[in-house]
Amino acid sequence: xxxxxxxxxxxxxxxxxxxxxxxxxxxxxxxxxxxxxxxxxxxxxxxxxxxxxxxxxxxxxxxxxxxxxxxxxxxxxxxxxxxxxxxxxxxxxxxxxxxxxxxxxxxxxxxxxxxxxxxxxxxxxxxxxxxxxxxxxxxxxxxxxxxxxxxxxxxxxxxxxxxxx
Numbered sequence: 001x002x003x004x005x006x007x008x009x010x011x012x013x014x015x016x017x018x019x020x021x022x023x024x025x026x027x028x029x030x031x032x033x034x035x036x037x038x039x040x041x042x043x044x045x046x047x048x049x050x051x052x053x054x055x056x057x058x059x060x061x062x063x064x065x066x067x068x069x070x071x072x073x074x075x076x077x078x079x080x081x082x083x084x085x086x087x088x089x090x091x092x093x094x095x096x097x098x099x100x101x102x103x104x105x106x107x108x109x110x111x112x113x114x115x116x117x118x119x120x121x122x123x124x125x126x127x128x129x130x131x132x133x134x135x136x137x138x139x140x141x142x143x144x145x146x147x148x149x150x151x152x153x154x155x156x157x158x159x160x161x162x163x164x165x
Contacts, residue, residue, distance in 0.1 A: 022061070027058075037049050
């Protein structure tokens with residue numbers, strides 16, 4: 001059994017001739033406002049205001065900015081104008097946070113190993129991961145000394161060099 005899947009569901013329906021409901025409201029609102037300006041103001045003051053209101057109503061009804069309705073572009077522009085745009089990086093605060101973090105980290109432990117350079121031992125990521133987990137676990141438990149770690153690193157490096165691929 002086949003079903004019709006609706007296409008173009010983001011396209012608004014044309015209700016009033018070639019206009020959607022939203023476009024119709026913007027155009028009639030602009031026309032009504034223009035008529036009120038024509039009737040209430042003298043001709044030399046009404047004509048420039050009618051051009052401005054008519055242009056704004058036409059832009060609201062038909063214009064798009066980056067694929068979005070003009071109203072959304074106006075909203076984003078308004079928020080851009082009222083919100084703070086300047087960000088200053090506080091270098092002193094950044095240094096204080098780093099110093100506090102460094103003081104909280106113990107001198108010896110897994111954090112020291114995580115921050116040191118560990119050379120790549122082989123082409124196998126799984127092998128490297130197993131090696132680093134084993135070393136980190138032994139350092140955390142205190143069962144390995146620095147000399148043993150250096151010796152093991154040298155052995156692993158030599159083994160990786162002699163491995164044929």
